[in-house]
Amino acid sequence: MTKQLDTQHRQQHLTEEMPSQSQTYAPPAVLAELAAQAGVSFNGEAPWDIQVFDERVYRRTLTHGSLGFGESYMDGQWECMELDALFCRLMSADIEKKLTGWARLRLVAEIIRHNVCNLQASHRATQVGEKHYDIGNDIFEAMLDSTMSYSCGFWQHADSLEQAQLNKLDMICRKLELKPGEKLLEIGCGWGGLARFAATHYGVEVHGITISKEQQRLARERCKGLPVTIDLMDYRQLQGQFDKLVSVGMFEHVGPKNYPIYFDTAFGLLKDDGLFLLHTIGIDQTSHNVDPWIDRYIFPNGKLPSAEQLSQALNGRFVLQDWHNFGADYDPTLMAWWQRFDQAWPQLKHKYDERFYRMWKYYLHSCAGFFRSGQGQLWQLVLSKRGRQPIYRSIR
Structure with missing residues (x-):
């Protein structure tokens, strides 16, 4: 209806x-x-x-x-x-x-x-935060579900955006085999949805990082009282050791020139018996350019990886334990975001003009078409160091 x-x-x-x-x-x-x-x-x-x-x-x-x-x-x-x-x-x-x-x-x-050019060099790291993620939390609160998940939901057993996102968060935690007391590092924590879920339901301590000031502010509010810390920093500044690592919807901002340092950094942060879940949009074939409209108006300096590029970057670094593609689920996720944004527009339009409305409409619908066409993929990779015990069993 x-x-x-x-x-x-x-x-x-x-x-x-x-x-x-x-x-x-x-x-x-x-x-x-x-x-x-x-x-x-x-x-x-x-x-x-x-x-x-x-x-x-x-x-x-x-x-x-x-x-x-x-x-x-x-x-x-x-x-x-x-x-x-x-x-x-x-x-x-x-x-x-x-x-x-x-x-x-x-x-x-x-x-x-x-x-x-290295468009994702450290001195450029905050540009996407300033251009996109900091535009206004009111936009994202209106568009997203209550978990504030700005990534693909998992719709296999869901009939609503909220349930699809909750199912996705729980699947991530189960794939990581989270246990109470473990330390989880989240590289690109958004508004704290996964950190809050993992700390509440799996009893882990979470350290999240973001390059968005608005995300950090709201994530800290949403995770208040939980064993969660949210810092404003680039992934290249990270130090320490963690039981598990997770990165959801952030790898698209890393760029091929930085894949080696990204995975080397993750390797050094992960304990020998740990697991690393990487959730990223991918493309069906290697490309050396990006859509110029998306680059200018939505995600400056972004670059989607191909399976070939990921495999090359992982070679000699991590063991691939699981590779799960559910890119078809991004289409209903994006269309659900559009419906929520469109319904909330009467309350938002006093702050944003008609050109912004048309830009956001174009963004969400063009991305839905991208995934529906099959060019767009959505991957969850589970990675470990060589020799990790016990044997990993895939989760769906």
Whole structure:
């Protein structure tokens, strides 16, 4: 019923925004042909078709690729009834790779930038916190469930966002074989959801770190009275020894140039008989660039790993005990976040403008399409040092 009402709302909104027939702008042949390869039309009747209100959309897309396409949406120059379905189709057909001209040159420039520069060096570590995680806890409190989990839920035995996230947190704790009194290090602790859950339900002492001041402030409030410490620091500053390590949704900010130091640091922090659970988004094949719109507006300096890159980085460092992919679960997670954000918008819009609303809508729906297309994966790896006893048994 909720999905039906949401669809009706989108249809009503699109009808209100639709230009009259005399205002319909025909696309250049090259864009029309590319869109057709994905089963998408400009000004068509399918819910995933692109309704163009300003012909500058075409020039911005041809010139700047996905960045121009996203910015023109933020500026209200086009609309789509089902953005998630649109992006699933575009990504399934690898449309961006087929762009030519200036957009292709800009893509090559991005590849060079990511290969020459270490965009995730320590002096840049706080940029994503300032740009994204510190935008306002009110946004994330409205969008997320009560655990404040900003990562993929596990929906196998869940029918709500809350239950999916609780199931995910419990699965992580069971995969780590947490025992009362153990010391757990969480690299990238967000708003303290996992730390709070592990300390409350598994009796462990948790040390969490984050590069977001707003996350640290709220996480400390949420974990007050529990054996949990939350520090503001980069992972490269960590010292000590821990029984177990966990990192959920942080590895995407590490970058390939830093994979060796990341895993070397984790290796040194983990006790010989310990376990390390790494929860990260992954991509289906190695890529040397990132989506420029996501890089500019959502996660600056981020880079998703491929299985090939992870395997190379782990080689000679950790033993891979388990590799679990449940990337399909990110689609319903993102759409649940969107519904909660959209419902809360009347209470948020006094602080954030319409362009922010459209940016956030584009972000959540494009990511849902990314996972639905199969390009996006969600991995949980359980790692150990060589020779660890007892034998590890996989958990699902």
